[in-house]
Amino acid sequence: MKLARIEIYTTPVCPFCVRAKALLKRKGAEFLEVDMGGEDADWDKMIARSQGRRTVPQIFINDRSIGGCDELYALDRAGNLDALLQEESS
Secondary structure, X not given: OXXXXXXXXXXXXXXXXXXXXXXXXXXXOOOEEEEOOOOHHHHHHHHHHOOOOOOOOEEEXXXXXXXXXXXXXXXXXXXXXXXXXXXXXX
C-alpha cells in the first residue's frame, strides 16, 4: 500500500512552516518540501494549486489543498488528519 503523497510549500524562516512540518513528522508522515526561496515559477504553481492563497505553508495531501498550518492542526484536532495520511496516493 502506498500512503498519501504530501507536499508542503515552505520558506526557511516561517514559524508556521516549522510547526506544520513538526506535526507531520510526529505523525510519521513523509513529505516533499518545496522551498519557496524566491523562484517565481514555484510561487505561481503554489498559488494556482491553492486557489489563490499566497501564504506559506501550503499543504497538499494527494493533490488536495489542505490549506496552511492552522487548517492542518484543525484537521488533527477534529480527528480527521490520520485518515487523510493513510489514504493511498494515486
